Amino acid sequence: MKLYHKILFLTLVQLGAIVSFGIYQIQSLYVTQKMAFNQKNLIQSEMIQKRFEEKLEQLQKTAQILTASQEVVTGIISNDTDMLYNWSKLFLSASTHKIHFIDLDGTIISRGESEFRFGDDVSKRFYVQQALKNDTFLGIDNVDNKECLIFAKRIKQYGEKPIGLISVALIIDDDLLASLVQGTTMNIAYHSENQTLSATNHEALIDASSLHVMLQAGSVKEASFTIGLASDEELQALKEARTNFFVSIGIALILFVFALHFTLLRHLREYQSLSQVLIDFYEDRLDIKEVGTTIKQTMNERSTPEVKKIAEALFNMSRKVAETQDALEHLSSTDQLTALWNRRKLEEFLEQKLKESERGSFFSVLMIDIDRFKTINDTCGHEVGDHVLEITARLMRQSIRTGDMLGRWGGEEFLLILPQTDLSGACVIAEHIRTNVKEHRFEDYDHTVTVSLGVATYRLSDTPNTILKRADTALYRAKNNGRDKVEHED
């Protein structure tokens, strides 16, 4: 598997694990919040239920207190409207809108909420009939054309003799519904055959359920209270937050993968370029010097520090290798004593010149030999011999041109290759060398040193041996002719 794929795969696996964990956490949080939300709604519903029950209890308690009063009992017996009014008006409140005293014929003796209205017949009212029949009535019915929560109770003298009725009523209106849901996020709706009321403007109830109240069915048909959430904004906000988180994570993941992809590509491309340089070097498409140059070109300002460091190291390494290679090559191509090219190198030069000559170039060679060198070695020692060799080589080097190739052929014998030089030119240079050497005075050797030189120039279909043979022959002739001479081929 490629490094790119490995990094991408491993990163995505880790990221996937983190994201999965994050999603799990968010989902857990959402579930917890939703449970808390449901719990809160349940508590609120119970609270509303309790408030409703308290309203009913308040009605019953009011009726209980009033009917316990002996004056009220007396007032009912004597139809004392004024006294009953004075008593009942004391108990009117936000929880008790109507208090009626009714005689056994179903005629109202007194209305707490209206001093001068009484004497009307309500015997046909369902709650009156029910209370007269069953002693009490707790339910919903019409009182003075208003749908009310009503508690009606039969009043008895001495706890035995029925003398009349009391009805305590609470009008079912928006205010009542609002008071039930006050301080909550719930809504309550009342529905009957005649009207539909709601505590808030939101008509639709969310997660609606009926209020659990033990109310007797009155003359008002299909009357029911329903409670539910006024608005599911809170839950929606929670859901939205969860969705937003998931979408954000998704987008972030995609962006991250793209960013990772491009970052990897960018970095790996630089590594790849570096490795390609090394491959090219290994496969001989580049030499060590070109490696350095290519690496330098590969590096740029935008490269990362790591890549820059590697490239720099590779560059320095290639430079060092190149230097070592140069040094080795130099060592393998030069003669240690005279610092001239050695025989191996001279043979390479010669081969090269021969090849070049096939394409129209030409050259000449000089075979140079120090005269009576064996005598110098034998009489003065090898140190002096080496000194003579060293100085003679220097003198010869000083006598040649930049492009000429001078080397030690072996012992006291030297070979000089003169590119683009014909025989006469070569003879001139040979003569110049001979003169320079002869005229030089050595520090450690008191005698004159002379050299003999054989000159040969390139001929078509020459080989190294043929041209060297001719130069050697010329040299031999110079030796035979008395040394300190320049001889050339015929």
Place this chain on the structure above:
Amino acid sequence: MKIKKLLGIMLLLCCTSLCAKEQLVLGVNPYKTTPELQAIHAELIAYLEKALDKEIVLVVSKDYNQLITLIEQGNVDIASISPKLFAMLRQKELKADYLATIQFADTQMLKRSTYRSLILTQKESNIKEIADLKGKSFGFTDVDSTSGYLYPRFTMRQNGLDPSKELGKIYMLKKHSKIIDALLEKSIDAGAVYDGIYRALPKETQDKIRILSTSEEIPYDAMIASEHLDPALAAKLKTLLLAFHASSSNTQSGIAGFEEKPLFLYDRLLHLE
């Protein structure tokens, strides 16, 4: 030292009791609301307080009957008592001194010491005479009220209607004004009031009402003094009451004055039952 201290305290108590104003309690029947009654008696109270140099405390009884109890127990010194109650007191031979009869001014600013009981119905009603009240709902004020209970029942009986059996629903409304309001609300078919309430109504309201009967003259409430009161003070009170004349600004709204009436006018009320 202790004796000195004791003497000092006693001296202080004597001074305090001498400086404090004595009180006289004036009891009245609840024939109107307490603020209305306070307004009616305001000028008289001020007059008496000034003349007697005593503080007059007005007490409104819970109902008509309670005032008798208060008088019997000596909890009130003087009382303005309804004619019927006064007759009952006389019948019981309770020792209460008659001082004077209250005068009220009518719409023509004439002082009157008598009034009449009226039986009223709505003009649009089909009740044209007393006999039509049969089976109809009726509003009385209080069983101890002369004009609001006693006389109307007497009138009904005189017209051949037994109020205990032949009337429809009967309601006790205590206040005369409430009879008018209930009548206008059609809560009752008919009711009984004293004529002063009717006369005080606006013309347009009077036009909506039909008077079915008017009683003979009934003396207004009697001002009496408790037997516990000093006779000399009672005598002084009688003189002061008979000399009382309301200022012109208060003649219409409060007690206009007092007059001594023959007591048989009260006694005959007992024979109305």
